[in-house]
Amino acid sequence: MSVDYSWYLFLGAALFTIGAYGLLIRRNPLVMFMCIELMLNAVNLTFVTFSRMLNDIGGQVVVFFVLVVAAAEVVVGLGILVSILRRRPSATVDDISALKG
Amino acid sequence: MVAQNIAFGVLAAATSLAAIRVVTTRNVVHAALYLVVVLASVGALYILLTAEFVAAVQILVYVGAIVVLLLFGVMLTKATLGEDDQLDNDQRWLGAVIALFLLGTLSFVLVDAFGDDKLPSLEGVSRATLEAQRGSGAVGDAIFSTFLVPFEVVSVLLLAALVGAIVLARRD
Amino acid sequence: MDVLSGPVAGVFRAPDVDYHAFAPELVLVAVLVAVLVVDLVLEGRGRRLVGGLAGIGLLAAMVPVLTLAVDGANRSMVGGAYVVDDFALVFKGLFLIAGYVTMLLSSDYLADDDYYEGEYYFLLLSSVLGMMVMASSRDLISIFVALELLSIPAYMLAGWRKRDLKGNEATLKYYLLGVFATGVMLYGMSLIFGITGETVLTEIGSKLQGPGASLPLVSLGIVFVIVGFAFKISAVPFHSWAPDTYEGAPTPITAFLSVASKAGGFVALMQLVFIGFLGRDDVWQPMFWVLAALTMTVGNLIALRQTNIVRMLAYSSVAQAGYMLLPFAVAGDLAKGPGAAMGPMTTYLLIYAAMNLGAFALVLAVARKTRSGEIASYGGLFEYAPGLTVLMSIFVFALAGIPPLGGWYGKLVVFKTLLDANTPWAIVLGVIAAVNSVIALYYYASVAREMWMRPVPDGDTTPVRVPAGLTAALSLCAVATVVIGVYPQVVARFGDLAVFSLLP
Numbered sequence: 001m002s003v004d005y006s007w008y009l010f011l012g013a014a015l016f017t018i019g020a021y022g023l024l025i026r027r028n029p030l031v032m033f034m035c036i037e038l039m040l041n042a043v044n045l046t047f048v049t050f051s052r053m054l055n056d057i058g059g060q061v062v063v064f065f066v067l068v069v070a071a072a073e074v075v076v077g078l079g080i081l082v083s084i085l086r087r088r089p090s091a092t093v094d095d096i097s098a099l100k101g
Numbered sequence: 102m103v104a105q106n107i108a109f110g111v112l113a114a115a116t117s118l119a120a121i122r123v124v125t126t127r128n129v130v131h132a133a134l135y136l137v138v139v140l141a142s143v144g145a146l147y148i149l150l151t152a153e154f155v156a157a158v159q160i161l162v163y164v165g166a167i168v169v170l171l172l173f174g175v176m177l178t179k180a181t182l183g184e185d186d187q188l189d190n191d192q193r194w195l196g197a198v199i200a201l202f203l204l205g206t207l208s209f210v211l212v213d214a215f216g217d218d219k220l221p222s223l224e225g226v227s228r229a230t231l232e233a234q235r236g237s238g239a240v241g242d243a244i245f246s247t248f249l250v251p252f253e254v255v256s257v258l259l260l261a262a263l264v265g266a267i268v269l270a271r272r273d
Numbered sequence: 274m275d276v277l278s279g280p281v282a283g284v285f286r287a288p289d290v291d292y293h294a295f296a297p298e299l300v301l302v303a304v305l306v307a308v309l310v311v312d313l314v315l316e317g318r319g320r321r322l323v324g325g326l327a328g329i330g331l332l333a334a335m336v337p338v339l340t341l342a343v344d345g346a347n348r349s350m351v352g353g354a355y356v357v358d359d360f361a362l363v364f365k366g367l368f369l370i371a372g373y374v375t376m377l378l379s380s381d382y383l384a385d386d387d388y389y390e391g392e393y394y395f396l397l398l399s400s401v402l403g404m405m406v407m408a409s410s411r412d413l414i415s416i417f418v419a420l421e422l423l424s425i426p427a428y429m430l431a432g433w434r435k436r437d438l439k440g441n442e443a444t445l446k447y448y449l450l451g452v453f454a455t456g457v458m459l460y461g462m463s464l465i466f467g468i469t470g471e472t473v474l475t476e477i478g479s480k481l482q483g484p485g486a487s488l489p490l491v492s493l494g495i496v497f498v499i500v501g502f503a504f505k506i507s508a509v510p511f512h513s514w515a516p517d518t519y520e521g522a523p524t525p526i527t528a529f530l531s532v533a534s535k536a537g538g539f540v541a542l543m544q545l546v547f548i549g550f551l552g553r554d555d556v557w558q559p560m561f562w563v564l565a566a567l568t569m570t571v572g573n574l575i576a577l578r579q580t581n582i583v584r585m586l587a588y589s590s591v592a593q594a595g596y597m598l599l600p601f602a603v604a605g606d607l608a609k610g611p612g613a614a615m616g617p618m619t620t621y622l623l624i625y626a627a628m629n630l631g632a633f634a635l636v637l638a639v640a641r642k643t644r645s646g647e648i649a650s651y652g653g654l655f656e657y658a659p660g661l662t663v664l665m666s667i668f669v670f671a672l673a674g675i676p677p678l679g680g681w682y683g684k685l686v687v688f689k690t691l692l693d694a695n696t697p698w699a700i701v702l703g704v705i706a707a708v709n710s711v712i713a714l715y716y717y718a719s720v721a722r723e724m725w726m727r728p729v730p731d732g733d734t735t736p737v738r739v740p741a742g743l744t745a746a747l748s749l750c751a752v753a754t755v756v757i758g759v760y761p762q763v764v765a766r767f768g769d770l771a772v773f774s775l776l777p
Contacts, residue, residue, distance in 0.1 A: 006215045008150070009467075011113050013207035015120055015139075016460055021200035022124030023453055025193050030129055030174050032449060034136050037167065038120055039456035041143050043463050044155070050467040052150040055234060057243045058472050062414055063155045064244065066459065067162050068255050069421045072262035073452055074167050076425055078174045079266030080432050080448055084441040085178050086272065206493065214468065214490040246288045250355050251418040254406050257302065258422045261399040264309065265429035268392045273435070 008049040016042035033077050040070050108149060116142040133171050140164050154237040294348040294357040296337030297365055298405050304330025305398040312391025320390050324380045327394040331373045331401065338365050353473050354412035359770040363619060364408040364540050367626060371533040372401040374630050377746040378525035378637055385641075388433055388523070396426035397529070404537045411548065412473040413462045416541050420458075420505070423537050424451055427530060431522040443514075443521030450504060450514045458501020464494030465549075474549040482552040492556045498545060499560060505538030508598065509567040512591045519587035524640065527583060528633035531590040532626045539597060539622055543615060546601065548773060554605030561601035562702060569595030569709040577716050581646045582636055585716060589672060590629060592713060595706075597621050599687050602702055603694035612772050617690045620768035621683040624671075624757055628679055631750030632668040634743060635661060642737045648720060653729030658737045662724045664751050671754045673717040674710055679754040682761035684710065686768070 019038030026032050044063045051059025119138035126132050140163040147156035233239060244252050292299070304327065312323050341348075341362055348357040375397060383390050403422030410416045428451060432444030466472060468491050469480040481491065500511065507515040519527045546557055572592030579585035600614035607613045636646070638661055643650040655662040671678035691703040739747070757764045 006211055007109065007113070008146070009211045009215060010208060011116060011146075012463075013204060013211060014117055015143075016456075017200050017204040017207065018117070018120045018124055019456070020203060020453075021196050023449075024196035024199065026124065028129060029445060029449070030171060030178065031123075031132050033171060033174075034123055034132055036449075036452050036456060037136060037163070038123060038139065039453075040459070041140065041163075043456065043459040044159075045143055045146060046460065046463040047466065048147055048150050048152045048155055050463065050470075051152065052235075053467075054470040056470055057235065057239050058247070058414075059466065060152050060155050060235070060240050061243045061248050062417075062463075062466070062472075063152075064158060064240065065248075065251055065255060065414060065418055067158055068259065069418070069455075071162060071167055071170075072258055072421070072425060073455075074170050075262050075266045076269075076428055077448055077452070078170060078177070079269035080428065080441070080444050081174065082177055082270040083432060083435050084438070084445060087436070087438045087441060210488070210490040210493050214488045242285045246286060247351055247354065248414060249288055249290075249351060250406070250410075251414050254403070254415075254418045254422050257305075257399060257402060258418070258425060260309075261396055261422070261426045261429075264392055265396050265426060268389050269429055269432060269435065 005049050005053050009046060012042045012046040012049065014042075015039070015045065029077070029081050033074060036073070037070065040066055105149060109146070112142045112145050112149070116146070129175050130172070133168055133175065136171070137164055137168050140168065151231065151235050154240045157237075288351050291348055291350055293337070293341065293344075294350060294355075296341070297334045297369075298402060300334040300337060301330065301398060301402045301405060304333065305395055305402065308391060308395050308398065312395070320384065321380075323391045323394055324376065324383075327398055328373060328376045330398065331369050331376065334405075335366065335369050338362055338369065342366075353475050354415055355409050356411045357409055358773065360543075360615075360619075360773055361408040363623075363767050363771040364536065365405050367536060367623060368401055368404040368408065368533055371529065371536070371626055371630065372397065374634070374746045374749060375525050375529040375533070377742040377749075378528060378634055379523075380742045381641075381740040382523060382525055382637065386434075393430065393433060396430050400424075400426040400430070400529075401533070404533060404540075407537050408540050410541075411475065411544060413466065413477075414472050416544070417455075417459065417462065420537075420541060421455065423534060424455075424505070427526075427534055430526045431518050431530070433523050433526065434521070437521065440521035443517040447514045447518040450511075454501045454504035454511070457497050461494045461497025461499075461501065464490055464497070468494070474544060477549040478551050481550060486552055491553065495550050495553055495556045496560065499542070499557060502538050502542050502545075503564060506535050506542070506594050506598075507591050508564045508594055509571040509591065512568070512572070515591055516584050516587040519590075520581065520583050520646075524583065524633060524637050527587075528630050528637075531587070531633070532629050535590070535594060536622050536626065539618065542601070543618065544773075547604075547611060547615060551611060554611065558602060558605045561598055562698060565595050565598035565602045566702060566705050567595075568592065568598060569706060573709050573712045573716075577712065579716075580648055582648050582651070582720070583646050585648065585720075586629070586632055586636070589713070589716070592709065593625055593629070593672070595709070596684065596687055597625070599702060599706060600690045603691055603696070603699045606694040606696050606699065607690070608693065613693070614690055615772050616765075616768040617686040619771040620686050620764055623764050623767060624679045624683040624754075627750050627753035627757065628668050628671040631664070631747060631754060632672065634746045634750060635665045635668060638737060638739045638743050638747065639665075641739070642735070648723055649730060651720065651723045652727035653734075654724040656729055657734040661737060661739070664747055665724060666721050667751055667754055669717040669720050671758065673714045675714075677755075677758040679757040679764075682757060682764065685761075686765070 016039050019035045022035030023032055026035060044066055047059040047062045116139055119135045122135040123132050144156045144159035147159060308323055308327050311326060341357060383393060400423050403419050407419035407423060410419050428448045431447055432441055434440040469477045471477050471480060503511045550557055569592050572588050572595055576585050576588035576592060579588060597618055600617045604611040604614035667678055671680040674680040674684040688703060691699045
């Protein structure tokens with residue numbers, strides 16, 4: 001028996017959902033960054049699975065770009081966070097209520 | 102094949118459990134360490150999917166750089182170490198309902214589209230062919246031919262992120 | 274694996290690079306590197322020089338755009354992933370001019386409050402470069418990377434007022450929502466890639482006409498991608514970042530976000546929808562119908578209640594995005610084919626750029642004296658700044674769509690598209706849009722009433738000093754707004770040009 005690739009896709013969907021859930025309920029910006037990484041990993045896993053299934057190298061190249069962009073995003077996010085914390089030492093994101101749904 | 106299935110099962114379980122811990126733990130540092138487990142397992146899954154270049158980059162960039170960056174963030178922002186009850190907001194149940202709905206929808210459409218398809222078998226495919234089609238060399242060729250424009254754009258993006266983040270984070 | 278000694282992975286063929294087609298982007302890259310180096314060498318002493326260099330660079334990048342336009346040939350590179358056609362050139366021109374006007378608005382603003390300058394210009398140019406690339410990107414990966422290059426510098430620029438806590442928090446909100454939207458969009462792209470096995474939009478377009486295109490998975494992928502961009506264009510219900518970010522960001526950046534960044538989102542949507550997802554109008558058409566109706570109505574109703582001019586203009590720009598979405602909502606029902614919806618959208622975007630940049634330039638000019646963003650502080654503006662009052666009246670009435678100022682023509686072509694579609698749904702949407710135009714007139718007119726009829730709040734009638742850069746920006750926008758209103762053929766011509774040559 002071979003591995004169904006829908007298992008991989010399902011794992012990707014689960015990771016994406018967990019990341020989105022974390023982003024909805026978390027208040028600490030650092031943990032929210034981690035949730036975004038979970039979502040991006042779900043995207044990457046899905047792309048690599050499709051790359052294997054379609055035998056198309058494009059799916060792997062996308063992952064390379066997503067990785068680079070994710071690194072840039074984290075750097076920028078931390079920069080913004082540090083600039084906030086220089087003004088105010090406690091860091092929660094109470095005012096971000098737009099993510100409710 | 103059986104070995105692959107077992108490996109997938111173990112890695113999938115590790116990935117999802119660790120991911121759930123990332124979003125439920127009350128400790129920021131633990132969340133970052135659970136994230137390492139998720140990222141490493143996903144990297145191992147890439148090897149199962151014969152994407153060795155991506156697997157290596159996953160470990161180098163994600164585990165080696167991004168998680169370290171996040172841990173530096175914990176240090177720089179003086180986030181509470183240890184238990185912190187302030188980590189969640191009050192929408193846990195609403196969030197769970199939305200997440201379950203999303204997961205249900207995604208599973209439905211995925212099963213609908215790909216329910217009983219199998220991964221193409223690699224039996225009888227020689228190692229040389231596999232490498233030519235899916236190895237690091239093939240990825241490099243694709244990046245520098247088909248995806249040349251995004252590659253150049255990403256290099257400017259990294260420069261911009263670097264310069265901007267320094268300005269924002271520096272003391273003045 | 275050792276790449277050098279390992280088995281040769283097929284013979285590598287270097288892609289053909291058409292340097293003329295890439296010239297605008299290459300000029301911009303050269304200038305942004307030059308800005309960074311000059312700023313580094315002069316260590317902040319040559320502020321004017323750096324600003325001037327960046328401005329000249331934006332105008333210099335306009336030259337190859339014009340030569341390409343004169344040349345007229347459609348250039349398609351790397352397998353159709355990067356296309357330079359009239360559509361791309363019209364928008365490249367818009368992005369360069371919007372970037373230049375932002376530059377004019379910024380120079381005195383930065384000097385007054387002692388912000389970092391060299392890096393600011395560098396990031397602004399990077400964001401403009403991302404938009405330029407976006408206008409030519411015709412595959413999923415290029416669109417994703419271009420979107421990031423236009424957004425990431427924008428996140429940082431929005432937080433440039435580091436000493437302002439409110440601004441910082443607005444930036445964090447903008448950043449988190451933006452990154453979340455990117456994740457959703459990418460997941461949608463991965464699903465579409467999985468079904469079609471393609472990343473180039475034309476290929477996706479032809480695959481989605483064929484069998485397998487009606488899978489729910491495809492619909493979900495399209496929905497996710499559109500939701501991702503709905504954040505970028507601040508369509509309701511994905512608009513909540515906009516008012517806070519617009520208020521917290523430096524005002525020139527607010528102008529830039531509300532015009533150029535929004536136009537970037539629309540360009541990407543037009544490319545995705547009219548090339549890639551053309552065969553699935555049963556998915557995107559109802560979705561855009563709901564988005565357009567909600568965006569217009571919610572934006573206008575909340576704008577009514579605002580007392581701060583920047584927040585009012587923020588909600589007004591949300592509402593304007595709703596009008597621009599109207600042609601999407603009826604594109605599939607047009608007798609001349611969906612491509613006929615593109616001209617009106619481009620026309621509206623060009624006009625909107627002129628009048629909205631103008632309105633924000635005026636807010637900047639007045640704030641130099643009053644140091645306030647409240648609408649009440651505009652009381653009696655006519656008594657001490659009659660010129661500015663006339664200009665502001667031009668911009669707000671143009672935004673409201675009163676002839677003969679620019680805005681009316683945009684509204685006209687959009688409503689005409691709705692009538693051309695002539696389906697019950699299009700008519701209902703037209704009625705909603707018409708009601709909204711009336712509501713909008715009320716809050717635009719209230720600004721004018723404040724300026725012309727109310728007394729000066731604190732009795733201080735010293736004239737407003739407007740620096741040269743700001744004057745240039747104001748005149749540019751005012752002339753464009755009036756000329757377009759009187760001779761709409763000018764802009765209609767661009768609208769006609771900006772249609773893909775690739776439509777099936």
